[in-house]
Amino acid sequence: MTNDLLGRHRAVLPDWLALYYEDPLEITHGEGRHVWDAHGNRYLDFFGGILTTMTAHALPEVTKAVSEQAGRIIHSSTLYLNRPMVELAERVAQLSGIPDARVFFTTSGTEANDTALLLATTYRRSNTVLAMRNSYHGRSFSAVGITGNRGWSPTSLSPLQTLYVHGGVRTRGPYASLGDDDFIAACVDDLVDLLGHTRAPAALIAEPIQGIGGFTSPPDGLYAAFREVLNEHGVLWIADEVQTGWGRTGEHFWGWQAHGRNGPPDIMTFAKGIGNGMSIGGVVARSEIMNCLDSNSISTFGGTQITMAAGLANLNYLLEHDLQGNARRVGGMLIERLRSAAAQVPAVREVRGRGLMIGIEITRPGTDQADPQAAAAVLEAAREGGLLIGKGGGHNTSALRVAPPLSLNVAEAEEGAAILENALRSIQ
Structure with missing residues (x-):
C-alpha cells in the first residue's frame, strides 16, 4: 500500500x-x-x-474546539468581524511584549515573513534587507531571497537586495575561536562596517535559533548588541519566531528574550506550533509599522475561524499546564x-x-x-x-x-x- x-x-x-x-x-x-x-x-x-x-x-482540548467551531462556521474571510480571530490577536499582542501591538494572521511562516518584509520595506522606503548566514525564512520568492542557507535557496533572483551578517552560528566561521564577548564584539564590528558600505537597510531579519540551519544560535545578547547599532541607523529588527516561539526554548517564551535588554523586536513573526497542526502564521508589529500600508488588503484564509479556535485552545492548554x-x-x-x-x-x-x-x-x-x-x-x-x-x-x-x-x-x-x-x- x-x-x-x-x-x-x-x-x-x-x-x-x-x-x-x-x-x-x-x-x-x-x-x-x-x-x-x-x-x-x-x-x-x-x-x-x-x-x-x-x-x-x-490533544482533546484542541480537537474539541475544532469540532465545535466546525459545527458553527469554518470560514468567512477577514471581510467580516471574526470573534475567535480578535480573541487570539488580543492574547498574542499581550504575550508579544511589543507595545501598542497589532497582529495580522496568515496561513504559514513563509507568508508571515513575506508580510514582515512588506511592512519593513514600505515603512523604511528601502528594499535592502540584512539577514543572517545559514538562515531560513520560507519557500516564497521573497523569503528565498533572504535565506542564507544554500541548500534551501533555489534561485539568486529576488525583489530585495540582501546582505548577510555574521553571528548566527557560534562554532563555525571566522570568529568561532573567540570567547563569547569577543565573538559578539567582532560580529558587531562587522555589522558596523557593512552598514558603512550600503544604503540604509529596511530591517535585519533573524531567527533567535536557526531552525533549518540545524538549531544553531549565537551567544545570548548578540541581537541586543546588534540592536544598538540598528537603532542608530533607524533599521528595524524582525525576529523570526516561527520555530522558537511559545516556550519551546524553556528559558523564555520567545527566542528574542535571550537578547532582550534593548526591548522587544519591532516586528515579530510566528507560525507552526500555535495551531498544533492547524495552519496559523502571523505578524506582530508596533501600530505605526503595521498601519503603514496605504492600500486595501484582506486575507482569505488567514485568521479563519476554525484555525483561530484551535490556536486559542492550544494556547490556553500550553499556558495552563506550564x-x-x-x-x-x-x-x-x-x-x-x-x-x-x-x-x-x-x-x-x-x-x-x-x-x-x-x-x-x-x-x-x-x-x-x-x-x-x-x-x-x-x-x-x-x-x-x-x-x-x-x-x-x-x-x-x-x-x-x-x-x-x-x-x-x-x-x-x-x-x-x-x-x-x-x-x-x-x-x-
Whole structure:
C-alpha cells in the first residue's frame, strides 16, 4: 500500500518535494507524543511535523474546539468581524511584549515573513534587507531571497537586495575561536562596517535559533548588541519566531528574550506550533509599522475561524499546564543525556540547543567536515528503533534535529534518548 502511494506521489508531485527515509513513511494517526504508520508501527515522535504539533497529537482540548467551531462556521474571510480571530490577536499582542501591538494572521511562516518584509520595506522606503548566514525564512520568492542557507535557496533572483551578517552560528566561521564577548564584539564590528558600505537597510531579519540551519544560535545578547547599532541607523529588527516561539526554548517564551535588554523586536513573526497542526502564521508589529500600508488588503484564509479556535485552545492548554517550564525541565535533562551519549561517538561534533530544541551535528570523525550520509544513517536507525527525528544544517553541515511536543514526559525523554544513543553508535 505504501509503495503504491509512493509511486502515485512521484507521478503527480514535484521532484524537489523532499521525503524522509529510503522507504518513505505514511503517518496515519497520532496520540500524545506517539504516531502510527500505515503498517501499524508505533513511533515516539521527536519532530512533531517540523515543530508544528507543539503540544500533543490529538490533544482533546484542541480537537474539541475544532469540532465545535466546525459545527458553527469554518470560514468567512477577514471581510467580516471574526470573534475567535480578535480573541487570539488580543492574547498574542499581550504575550508579544511589543507595545501598542497589532497582529495580522496568515496561513504559514513563509507568508508571515513575506508580510514582515512588506511592512519593513514600505515603512523604511528601502528594499535592502540584512539577514543572517545559514538562515531560513520560507519557500516564497521573497523569503528565498533572504535565506542564507544554500541548500534551501533555489534561485539568486529576488525583489530585495540582501546582505548577510555574521553571528548566527557560534562554532563555525571566522570568529568561532573567540570567547563569547569577543565573538559578539567582532560580529558587531562587522555589522558596523557593512552598514558603512550600503544604503540604509529596511530591517535585519533573524531567527533567535536557526531552525533549518540545524538549531544553531549565537551567544545570548548578540541581537541586543546588534540592536544598538540598528537603532542608530533607524533599521528595524524582525525576529523570526516561527520555530522558537511559545516556550519551546524553556528559558523564555520567545527566542528574542535571550537578547532582550534593548526591548522587544519591532516586528515579530510566528507560525507552526500555535495551531498544533492547524495552519496559523502571523505578524506582530508596533501600530505605526503595521498601519503603514496605504492600500486595501484582506486575507482569505488567514485568521479563519476554525484555525483561530484551535490556536486559542492550544494556547490556553500550553499556558495552563506550564509547558514552557516542562520544556525547560525535561529538555534540560534530555540535552544532558544526549551529550553524555554523544561523548562516546567520534562522529558527533556538537550537541547544542536549549529546552526542547536540540541539534546534534554529525561530521567525519576528527574533522569539521559534514557527513550527510552518516546523518541520514542515524535518521534511518532511529526510525528502525521507533523514533522519528529531523535533520537540517547549512550547505557545509549535517545536523539532526530533536524537537518533541512540549508535553514530553521524563520517561518518554529517556526512551527517546536511549533509541537515539543506539542509532548514533550504529554509525561507528
